[in-house]
Amino acid sequence: MEKALILMGCAIGAGLSMIAGIGPGIGEGYAVGKTCEAIGRQPEAKGSLTSTMLLGCAIAETTGIYGFVTGLLLIFVAPGLFLGML
């Protein structure tokens, strides 16, 4: 029973941790849209705009990656850890 509860908690937590994917999705979409606008206005600056956008996207992605790593920990590490405590 306790095992089942622990596994259930870990699985639900891993699912919930991927809610963190919403933020980077919206943020990166916004950044890319703005970059498209800027390239439309100033096509000659395409190179530096693109590399700046990619860098910004990579930084905006951090929170999503944290969520993903938390999910991985909950699936692969946490069950063993908590079941070992029993």
Added chain:
Amino acid sequence: MDVQIHGAPVYYTIPVLGGIPITSTLVVTWAIMLLLTGLSIFLTRGLKICNVSKRQAIAEYLVTTAENFVSSNMGARWLHYAPFVAALFALSLFSSLSSLLGFFSPTADLNTELAWAILVFVIITATKIRTNGALGYAKGFTQPIAVLTPFNLISELATPISMAFRHFGNIVSGYVISTLIYAALAAANRLAFGWLPGVVGNILSTIPILSVGLPAFLSLYFDWFSSFMQAFIFCMLTMMYIASAAETE
């Protein structure tokens, strides 16, 4: 059906200090380092001033690209960082791409990225201390007011951690997703052909026909694009952090 998502496989454990594991990360990283060193030696043998060979032209192109990359992002006075950044880029790119040859990619192991990020963190801190002096470096934590010191410490420590986790998370997510897709395609294959009667169904359901086309396109994104992107971003952030560490406050 078994889906296996695992960490770096351990090949051998050296029985000292409670066992030092030799993982595939270590082996593949050393193989890549030897490959890169060999490639560099091969490309730079017998350099000439005029009448350059094709080999030397490639070497010159690579060096010029690296120097342009560094000087356009950090400024010309940081040109001595070009070998470091180029080495980091090549190691990261080849490590991520080694998964194409069926190895366990060293960048799918957090230890690799954490080691690189700690190395970069040491360089950043050393640059800060050299620019502002040890006292000025310590004083920088109490800016703008002394109450914010703990938060400044946390944000300082978050730099290497977020750099390492960003690279690791991107590569591992590709690994996990492509493993799941291979498993799903194999299952779909069994479902599609398993109902055929007799030997034909048995044979057709064991040959992964559906796994032929789709994973190649996914690999284009998860292996090629993502590897290149993460190597680029890691080097870009390294350069940005080092260059901004040298600015006096």
